[in-house]
Amino acid sequence: MIIVDNLQYANWSEKIFLEMNKGSVNAVHVTVAYHENFRETILNLEKWNTWFERFPKLIMKGMTSDDILLAHQLKKTAIFFGFQNPSPIEDDIGLLEVFHQLGVRFMQLSYNNQSLLATGCYEDEDPGLTRFGVQAVKEMNRLGMVIDMSHSAERSTLEAIQYSDRPIAITHANPHYWHPALRNKSHQVLSELTSSNGMLGFSIYPHHLKDGTSCSLKSFCEMISEAALKYGSDRLGIGSDLCQDQPDSVVTWMRTGRWSKEMDYGEGSAENPGFPTQPSWFKDNTDFSILADGLSNSGFSPSEVNGIMGENWVKFYKNSFGVCQNE
């Protein structure tokens, strides 16, 4: 089985890379920027370079879908880079190509707030894609960098789907009808996403789950079953949003960046300001087999389980990261 997790942001360490190895995780899309500017993001990429150099038996840089298969063969984990916010490109569309050359394969057009490109899901008003946003979509299409709307608002997301010539992704979110968090996605968004061959990665971040930390594996898998009926199982994958070993200062950075002097608790609260506790059945990278068993027990066929656990992302990567096949 090929295992792909299409979103993690851990406090990376040899321990976690060993867990990825033990859990036979073949590819992980990792976040390399929340609010970082260009230079700060480059520093984050430099850190990854030192990890690739230090742990060559555990991890390798992922640039194409073939790297997932190579990682599977070599018993390594291929690491694919992504941004949760367009802050790394600042006001410069040329930085998209620079970052694509450096291996960045996903970029969210906005993270909770209004960005220079699109609106985030916590804003009151969503005027849709900006002029820069429309240009960025076109350039990302040209380069083979995936538009990710996980933290974006409704109208901006629908417009991104419409403006993009290539399928987009919501790498880590769940259906709003299952758990009505601001971060989860409407049926209309999921329907237009998947009918245009876009992918949804299911999140296991407790604030995105019905019953939060107490959400059962059964409930999570039933949600996936229902989504498969509505949208087709081949447009579904995992984007766990696992934030392992992070101090709570990091969730504060994710939520507040440098944009507010006041605390913003995001999906948390003053009483529960830190990272929420993971469900018992998904604590780290060794737990993917539990999830695969849960999907089997929910009635998915072996090929459907393989698709959701990784192969659907492999196919999506194959069609997304190169020069547009229409050209």
Place this chain on the structure above:
Amino acid sequence: MIIVDNLQYANWSEKIFLEMNKGSVNAVHVTVAYHENFRETILNLEKWNTWFERFPKLIMKGMTSDDILLAHQLKKTAIFFGFQNPSPIEDDIGLLEVFHQLGVRFMQLSYNNQSLLATGCYEDEDPGLTRFGVQAVKEMNRLGMVIDMSHSAERSTLEAIQYSDRPIAITHANPHYWHPALRNKSHQVLSELTSSNGMLGFSIYPHHLKDGTSCSLKSFCEMISEAALKYGSDRLGIGSDLCQDQPDSVVTWMRTGRWSKEMDYGEGSAENPGFPTQPSWFKDNTDFSILADGLSNSGFSPSEVNGIMGENWVKFYKNSFGVCQNE
């Protein structure tokens, strides 16, 4: 015949790319930074990305020696990036790998002045490689980025040759015994460079030539003949230092950067402050065949001419740009 010019810094335009094409120039090492800092250098790389996008039938990005052969086959010119100064990496050794990933294949450790890494050829004192310089040499060796000492001072150059585990290059300079300019290189440097399998690229920049602009093709080729006797013809190539279509403000930038409020005329003078006029036999990229004929007329065999005109650089690129073969 494969033609490689291992140093140019033109005011790039379609006109020049067409001349490269007409002249069957298969590869050019182009300067992408003189005194630019990290962000400014990235902007220069962005400009190259737009040229690659606009002129795909004329130029292509060069990353490996195979790209020269591909360019030859496709009748294009492969463009290889290099820095004349370590200013783009600022104080951050991690930027070497970032730039290597972006295609930078040559870096001078200093440009005329003292840098953070080494001493330039116009300083009065040369204390040799700095602590940062020693680390940078090691990292460049690991990555496959060539150490270029064209503008460096004597001791620093000899130390770079000694510290480097891989052959280095002097991409654009001539022997000091032929024309005693500060920028030209001593017999000791050329001897240690070539005996460690390093390469010398002969410059056709008038200030590096005996008799300047009036230097004859015959005199230039006789210099190469003498160097071939001393150092072996297979360590020799061309690094023309052609600065075509540049306004004189650019030579001021090259000489003075942001480091002086006073004018520094470098190899020029108050009476002759601008770019010097090229010799009649080498004005642009269509003139390499004249040079090849000059070498033949000087008594070089066809295989020696092929080596000097490009194949020696191809072999050097092949051994220089990948992970060290000793590993």
